[in-house]
Amino acid sequence: MAIKIAFIGAGSTIFMKNIIGDVLHHPSLRDADIALMDIDATRLEDSVLVAKKMITSMGVAAKVTPYTDQRAALEGANFVVVAFQIGGYRPCTVTDFDIPKSYGLDQTIADTLGIGGIMRGLRTVPHLWSICEDMLQVCPDATLLQYVNPMAINTWAIGARYPQIKQVGLCHSVQGTAEELARDLGVETSDLRYRAAGINHMAFYLDFEERLKDGTCRDLYPALKAGYDEGRFPTATGANARCPNYVRYEVMKHFGLFVTESSEHFAEYVPWFIKSHRPDLIEQFQIPLDEYPLRCEEQIAEWITQAKALRKAPAIEVEQSHEYAATIMNAITTGTPAVIYGNIPNSGQIPQLPLGAAVEVPCLVDANGIQPTTVTDIPPQLIAMMRSNINVQELTVQALLTENREHIYHAAMMDPRTAAELDLRQIRKLVDELLAAHGDWMPDWVSGKITS
Numbered sequence: 001m002a003i004k005i006a007f008i009g010a011g012s013t014i015f016m017k018n019i020i021g022d023v024l025h026h027p028s029l030r031d032a033d034i035a036l037m038d039i040d041a042t043r044l045e046d047s048v049l050v051a052k053k054m055i056t057s058m059g060v061a062a063k064v065t066p067y068t069d070q071r072a073a074l075e076g077a078n079f080v081v082v083a084f085q086i087g088g089y090r091p092c093t094v095t096d097f098d099i100p101k102s103y104g105l106d107q108t109i110a111d112t113l114g115i116g117g118i119m120r121g122l123r124t125v126p127h128l129w130s131i132c133e134d135m136l137q138v139c140p141d142a143t144l145l146q147y148v149n150p151m152a153i154n155t156w157a158i159g160a161r162y163p164q165i166k167q168v169g170l171c172h173s174v175q176g177t178a179e180e181l182a183r184d185l186g187v188e189t190s191d192l193r194y195r196a197a198g199i200n201h202m203a204f205y206l207d208f209e210e211r212l213k214d215g216t217c218r219d220l221y222p223a224l225k226a227g228y229d230e231g232r233f234p235t236a237t238g239a240n241a242r243c244p245n246y247v248r249y250e251v252m253k254h255f256g257l258f259v260t261e262s263s264e265h266f267a268e269y270v271p272w273f274i275k276s277h278r279p280d281l282i283e284q285f286q287i288p289l290d291e292y293p294l295r296c297e298e299q300i301a302e303w304i305t306q307a308k309a310l311r312k313a314p315a316i317e318v319e320q321s322h323e324y325a326a327t328i329m330n331a332i333t334t335g336t337p338a339v340i341y342g343n344i345p346n347s348g349q350i351p352q353l354p355l356g357a358a359v360e361v362p363c364l365v366d367a368n369g370i371q372p373t374t375v376t377d378i379p380p381q382l383i384a385m386m387r388s389n390i391n392v393q394e395l396t397v398q399a400l401l402t403e404n405r406e407h408i409y410h411a412a413m414m415d416p417r418t419a420a421e422l423d424l425r426q427i428r429k430l431v432d433e434l435l436a437a438h439g440d441w442m443p444d445w446v447s448g449k450i451t452s
Contacts (some may be wrong), residue, residue, distance in 0.1 A: 002032055002033045002063075003029055003031075003033070003329070004032065004033040004034075004035065004077045004078050004079075005029075005033070005034050005035065005078065005079045005081065005329065006035040006077040006080045007019070007034065007035065007036050007037065007081045008038075008080065008081070008082045008083075008131060009082060009084030009085075010044060010066075010083075011039075011044050011047060011084075012043075012083050012085075013043060013303070014303065015083050015147070016036065016050070016051065016083070017054070019083075019321075019323060019325050019326065020034060020051050021319060021321065022320055022321055022323060022325065022326030022327075023062075023329065024062060024318055025318070025326070026326055028329075028330050028333045028334045029062075029329055030061060030062055031060065031061040032062045033062075033065070034051060035067055035074075036051060036064060036067065036073075037067040037068065037069070037070055038068070039068060041068060045066070046311070047066075048064055048066045049310070049311060050316060051064045053310070053313065053315060053316045054318045056315065057315040057316050057317065058318050070130070070131065070134055071134040074131070074135055074138050074142075075138045075139065076138065076139055077139040077142045078139070078141075078142055078143070078329075079142060079143050079325075079328075080131065080139070080142050080143070080144045080145065081147065082128065082131060082144065082145070082147060082148055083148060084127070084148060086123040087120075087123050087438070087441045089296040089300070092119070092120070092123060092438060092441055093110070093111075093116075094293065095119075095434065095438060096115070096116035096119050097116065097290060097292075099433055099434050099437060100116070103421075103422060104421060105417075105421050105430070106289045106290070107274075107289070107292075107417075108264045108267055108274075108287065108291045108292065109265050109268065109291060109292045110292060111149040112149050112151065112269075113269050113389055113393075113417075114268050114269070114392075115415065115430065117149070117153070117392075118408065118415070119434055120149060120150055121150045121153035121157075121396045121397075121400070122396070122399070122400065122443065123441050125153065125157045125158075126400070128157070129157070129162070132144070135165060136164070136165070141166075143167070143332065143369065143370070144158070144165055145167075145168060145170055145325045145328060145329075146158070146167060146169045146343075147170055147325075150396075151169045151171055151200040151343055151358070152200045152201075152357075152358040152389075153393050153397060155167065155343045155344065155358035156356060156358045156393055156394070156397045157400055158345075159344075159345030159356060159358070160345075160356060160397060163345070166369060167344070168340075168343060168370050169200060169342065169343030169360075170323065170325060170340075170342060171200055171201070171341075172322055172323060172324075173203075173260045173261045173262070174203065177258075177259075177262075178192055178205075178208075180245065181208070181220075184224070184227065184235050185220060185224070187220070191210050191211050192209070192210060192211075193207070193209045193210070193217055194208045196260055196362075197350060197359070197360065197361045197375035198359070198386055199343075199359055199360055199389060199393075201261035202260075202261065202386050203259070203261075203341070203360045204258065204259050204260065204378070204382050205257055206375070207219075208221060221257075221258075224252065224258065225252065225253070228249040228252070233245075234246060243264045243291065244263070245262070246284070246285040247266050247285050247287065248262075250285065251270075255381055255385070256379060256381070256382075263285070263287070264287065264288050267285070268417045270388075270417070271416040271417060271419070273285055273287055274287060275420065275421070324341075327365070328340060328370065331365040332366070332367060332369060334367075337366040338364075338366070339362055339363065340362075340363050340370075341362060342360065342363040342370060343358050343360045344358070344361070345357070345359075346358070346359040348374065349361050349375065350374075350375055350378065352376075352378060352380075352383045353386060353390065354390060357390050357393065357394065358393070361373055361375050388414075392411050392412075392415045395407045395408075395410045395411035395414060396408070399411065403443070403445040405435075405445075408431055408435070408446075409428050412427050412430070412431050413427050435447070
């Protein structure tokens with residue numbers, strides 16, 4: 001019987017193309033039954049067209065079926081891939097940037113932590129819970145592969161309300177950063193050996209080595225630190241041309257290890273780099289304020305061009321990405337072991353962090369499913385930094401679980417970046433303004449609506 005893969009949020013056509021393209025490269029998945037679901041019929045139609053052309057180009061037996069009904073798409077699924085943005089770039093992301101900016105609170109990405117991440121979590125988690133509820137009814141044994149931000153808040157909230165759901169939150173920051181550092185160091189990515197752990201977007205490389213021809217390994221941290229001290233790193237090429245990694249190298253200099261998430265993200269997770277009264281810091285560390293809206297505008301324009309070309313193309317070249325989803329599906333289906341970095345609710349994998357919190361650790365995947373490893377050697381200064389972000393995540397999850405609006409204020413007040421810029425009364429007023437502006441995109445309890 002063919003494996004069924006349900007893709008919720010399939011209107012994200014380029015991301016869908018990457019995941020399904022990876023799937024079609026695995027012999028065990030080439031005859032998969034692929035259910036593509038989205039509430040936007042036009043974008044769904046584009047995705048179905050692209051998926052069918054990929055299948056034809058690969059000459060495989062996979063089947064694609066479109067759905068606008070979530071539960072119908074999930075029926076009998078073995079794997080559920082989730083990739084959506086509740087409220088979209090417009091209006092919600094624009095709101096998350098514009099209103100804080102009027103308070104003097106600048107952001108770079110605003111989708112994971114900070115005031116923008118809190119708002120996105122409030123919008124997103126109820127929809128993820130609805131997927132979990134449907135999964136319990138029609139595919140209780142399926143594995144949920146979750147690609148939605150804010151990753152840590154989402155993973156924590158799913159684990160808290162639906163612990164029986166087999167889930168993993170997936171991000172490409174660990175493998176992506178390794179490639180960036182390989183470029184800086186002038187070594188082959190294939191020769192890297194590393195081990196990372198922490199929380200999503202704040203995991204650190206505990207080991208970062210190069211495998212030499214004689215089979216031994218060389219610690220690359222001395223070279224990274226010397227390169228930064230001497231002004232040779234970071235390089236500003238490729239993906240880093242607009243946002244070079246000065247923030248991450250500076251954090252390594254003071255805290256000892258290199259973080260796995262980009263500098264533009266990391267700058268807004270901590271209180272040291274973005275300050276309205278210190279424009280010199282923005283210039284010195286080349287921090288790209290309002291980066292996410294700029295990317296969204298670029299991606300929208302690029303998608304219009306790509307969509308036109310994909311619709312006309314008789315065939316589509318199917319490349320492989322560095323996402324983990326298809327690797328996980330193949331490992332579970334065939335029993336062939338694989339190692340990935342996954343976000344899971346902490347049940348002791350990082351004993352220095354709270355139980356239930358979403359932690360990112362190496363995971364073995366095989367026929368037994370996703371099996372996270374235990375990591376006990378994260379330096380205490382990095383655990384302390386993670387806890388500053390976990391405070392915000394936990395209070396946001398508590399607001400959602402208990403439907404307590406006060407905890408939304410508490411989450412914002414504990415956020416390192418927000419607290420570095422605004423006082424308590426300003427934060428409360430900002431939260432009120434954001435919640436009002438988001439209106440129906442927020443859960444009913446936020447505004448005190450009573451549902452029958």
